Amino acid sequence: MKIPYYPGCTLKAQGLGFETSAIASAKAVDIEMMELQRWNCCGTVFSLASDDLMHYIAPIRNFIRVQEAGYDKVVTLCSMCYNTMKRANLLVKNDSEKLKTLNDFMYREEDYKGNVEIVHLLELLRDEIGFETISKKVIRKFNELKVAPYYGCMLTRPKEVGIDDWEEPQIMENLITALGAEVVDDPMRGECCGAYHTVNSKDLVAERTRMIVTSAKNRGADIIVLSCPLCEFNLGTRQKDTIEIYSDFSGIPVLYFTQLMALALGMGKEVCRFDLHYVDPRPLLIEKGIIEEGEEKNAR
Amino acid sequence: MPDKVKTKMIRVHIMGKEHLVPEGLTIMKAMEYAGYRFIRGAGCRAGFCGACGTVYRLKGDYKLYFELACQSAAIDGMSLTQLPFVPANKATYTVRLIKETGNPILKFYPEVARCVSCNTCTKACPQQLEVMDYIQAALKNDIEKAAKLSFDCIQCGLCAIRCPAEIAQYHVGQLARRVYGKFVKKSNQLNKRLNETNKGKFNSELDELMKMDKAAIKQKYTERDLESLAKKK
Amino acid sequence: MYLKLSVKNTESDFVKKIEEISGENLMKCNQCGKCSAGCPSVSRMESLPNQVIRRVQLGDESVLEDDTIWLCASCFTCAVRCPKGVDLSKVMEALRLLTLRKNVNYTQIEKIPRDELEVLPPIALVSNFRKMTS
Ligand code: SF4
Ligand code: SF4
Ligand code: SF4
Ligand code: SF4
Ligand code: FES
Numbered sequence: 001m002k003i004p005y006y007p008g009c010t011l012k013a014q015g016l017g018f019e020t021s022a023i024a025s026a027k028a029v030d031i032e033m034m035e036l037q038r039w040n041c042c043g044t045v046f047s048l049a050s051d052d053l054m055h056y057i058a059p060i061r062n063f064i065r066v067q068e069a070g071y072d073k074v075v076t077l078c079s080m081c082y083n084t085m086k087r088a089n090l091l092v093k094n095d096s097e098k099l100k101t102l103n104d105f106m107y108r109e110e111d112y113k114g115n116v117e118i119v120h121l122l123e124l125l126r127d128e129i130g131f132e133t134i135s136k137k138v139i140r141k142f143n144e145l146k147v148a149p150y151y152g153c154m155l156t157r158p159k160e161v162g163i164d165d166w167e168e169p170q171i172m173e174n175l176i177t178a179l180g181a182e183v184v185d186d187p188m189r190g191e192c193c194g195a196y197h198t199v200n201s202k203d204l205v206a207e208r209t210r211m212i213v214t215s216a217k218n219r220g221a222d223i224i225v226l227s228c229p230l231c232e233f234n235l236g237t238r239q240k241d242t243i244e245i246y247s248d249f250s251g252i253p254v255l256y257f258t259q260l261m262a263l264a265l266g267m268g269k270e271v272c273r274f275d276l277h278y279v280d281p282r283p284l285l286i287e288k289g290i291i292e293e294g295e296e297k298n299a300r
Numbered sequence: 301m302p303d304k305v306k307t308k309m310i311r312v313h314i315m316g317k318e319h320l321v322p323e324g325l326t327i328m329k330a331m332e333y334a335g336y337r338f339i340r341g342a343g344c345r346a347g348f349c350g351a352c353g354t355v356y357r358l359k360g361d362y363k364l365y366f367e368l369a370c371q372s373a374a375i376d377g378m379s380l381t382q383l384p385f386v387p388a389n390k391a392t393y394t395v396r397l398i399k400e401t402g403n404p405i406l407k408f409y410p411e412v413a414r415c416v417s418c419n420t421c422t423k424a425c426p427q428q429l430e431v432m433d434y435i436q437a438a439l440k441n442d443i444e445k446a447a448k449l450s451f452d453c454i455q456c457g458l459c460a461i462r463c464p465a466e467i468a469q470y471h472v473g474q475l476a477r478r479v480y481g482k483f484v485k486k487s488n489q490l491n492k493r494l495n496e497t498n499k500g501k502f503n504s505e506l507d508e509l510m511k512m513d514k515a516a517i518k519q520k521y522t523e524r525d526l527e528s529l530a531k532k533k
Numbered sequence: 534m535y536l537k538l539s540v541k542n543t544e545s546d547f548v549k550k551i552e553e554i555s556g557e558n559l560m561k562c563n564q565c566g567k568c569s570a571g572c573p574s575v576s577r578m579e580s581l582p583n584q585v586i587r588r589v590q591l592g593d594e595s596v597l598e599d600d601t602i603w604l605c606a607s608c609f610t611c612a613v614r615c616p617k618g619v620d621l622s623k624v625m626e627a628l629r630l631l632t633l634r635k636n637v638n639y640t641q642i643e644k645i646p647r648d649e650l651e652v653l654p655p656i657a658l659v660s661n662f663r664k665m666t667s
Contacts, residue, residue, distance in 0.1 A: 012442065041415065051554060159613055199640060440655075
């Protein structure tokens with residue numbers, strides 16, 4: 001299947017490996033993701049004020065781009081983009097007056113008709129491809145690699161936008177199992193990483209990171225997988241700041257679920273960009289016999 | 301006796317005061333006709349320097365329009381004001397020291413992250429640039445796109461004065477072009493010319509100029525022949 | 534802390550404004566405390582989330598002055614868990630907006646160190662500025 005794809009800003013920067021591994025592994029299961037033309041930043045957070053309109057312009061403009069391209073569905077990878085776009089879409093679908101005001105404001109664009117649907121790649125894999133089909137394509141053995149899924153906030157909350165049950169999601173667990181890795185059951189998987197407080201309260205994020213990463217680790221996880229570049233930054237890159245504050249803390253690598261998938265489907269360094277992660281997963285992957293020594297050396 | 305050609309006069313409101321001016325003048329000339337003298341807010345008079353930003357509204361229309369006073373004609377019933385300067389944020393940086401890692405734009409202009417994609421800047425641009433698109437490109441670290449889309453910017457500042465996110469688009473575009481020139485696509489001609497300059501190719505000509513008095517310089521300037529200069533190259 | 538209870542306060546413009554911006558009926562809250570139990574920022578908050586909503590119910594405008602509303606991470610845990618269907622994340626946003634709409638920023642963009650700006654991903658800056666700058 002062919003589907004337009006909305007990347008979001010961070011997937012063009014620090015989250016590059018999320019994008020490249022997703023496009024490659026989606027292709028391996030017959031999903032062709034085509035980057036949307038002229039997409040703009042969605043705003044990353046949904047405005048919660050009933051009298052706001054300004055902050056819905058960005059997500060709705062992106063839906064116009066999908067409509068222009070002649071599609072009625074768009075897929076995204078970043079949990080925050082997914083959440084923001086989905087909520088904005090729901091808002092205008094249920095409020096024709098707001099939609100009209102927004103359309104009038106964007107008079108240079110064609111009117112958004114409210115017929116585009118946004119889905120997260122995980123949903124597409126579960127609902128359109130099926131985890132069973134994916135598991136048949138697995139080439140690489142994970143040798144009992146223990147993986148803790150981390151959902152954070154934006155994939156499951158609030159209820160009307162969640163891609164799965166908001167207290168007991170299973171979608172990532174099922175994917176990990178299908179890919180042949182071992183799932184670690186972790187009660188912290190839906191806890192907030194501190195999100196945007198990483199800009200002005202690093203210590204708050206360090207407190208969250210310590211709690212979340214330690215919980216996964218104590219339950220035997222070798223790595224954490226997730227779906228949001230802000231969570232990746234907080235749980236991964238901020239491990240550096242966490243150790244500075246909590247000297248007893250020690251971390252584990254944090255990867256995107258698409259990197260795990262790319263590995264399982266036989267791809268490696270060329271699409272995973274492990275070099276962009278603060279905690280380098282390569283030593284662990286070599287130790288587990290998942291990638292070979294030297295295989296990472298010619299990474300881009 | 302030849303008929304006296306009667307020039308049609310039109311009514312324009314300049315900063316709230318009505319003036320009768322002949323039809324067919326640029327806004328800048330119309331203002332001068334009405335008695336304004338440009339000490340600031342005019343430079344090249346040819347649409348290049350960006351000093352003469354003007355904001356106007358037409359009779360019966362609620363919209364504000366943005367143009368260069370030296371480039372667009374005065375229209376009957378228009379109401380206008382000049383915006384010669386915009387006190388927008390301009391970061392200080394040393395291009396030589398800018399690193400390729402991370403997003404250099406967000407490093408010096410983090411407020412770019414405040415863009416709400418309202419497109420107001422694009423609507424204001426007298427150069428018809430896709431201003432929103434170049435700001436969005438900058439946010440996505442697509443330096444090449446930001447540099448190319450902003451290439452024809454004349455730094456008039458009209459976009460910045462309209463932006464609800466208080467972004468100084470034109471300075472952002474300039475940084476993008478600088479970074480582009482530094483990392484993405486180095487200009488061969490520039491390097492060649494810098495080499496020549498460093499090797500002293502122009503020293504004798506400069507020395508000559510330094511020795512001339514003011515009158516001689518003036519004469520040299522007025523007598524310069526642009527065409528032959530161009531050919532000499 | 535003492536708070537004078539009066540109908541004048543509970544029906545004040547402040548309360549009405551918060552209800553209007555948030556779109557939430559504050560009186561639905563029965564102070565069960567579930568929101569506070571799940572809040573990720575609670576260890577640093579001066580008032581617990583349920584106390585915030587109580588103070589707004591009572592028209593206590595001083596709630597705008599403590600850091601609590603700025604420590605909310607918009608994680609929606611309170612919103613999904615509230616047994617009374619109150620979306621506290623919207624109340625928190627409305628409270629922040631009362632300050633932001635006066636052109637006062639919480640995040641001082643110009644004070645973010647440049648070496649931090651070099652590592653912070655756009656997603657962090659965009660979300661932070663949307664929630665904490667006007
Ligand atoms: S981009 Fe802005 S500064 Fe540049 S020409 Fe357009 S309006 Fe003027
Ligand atoms: S006017 Fe400002 S906020 Fe609007 S699109 Fe342009 S840069 Fe973005
Ligand atoms: S969970 Fe709901 S009802 Fe309980 S204290 Fe919080 S807002 Fe009030
Ligand atoms: S939305 Fe805010 S108040 Fe509610 S639980 Fe999350 S951080 Fe706490
Ligand atoms: S005077 Fe230079 S652009 Fe108009």
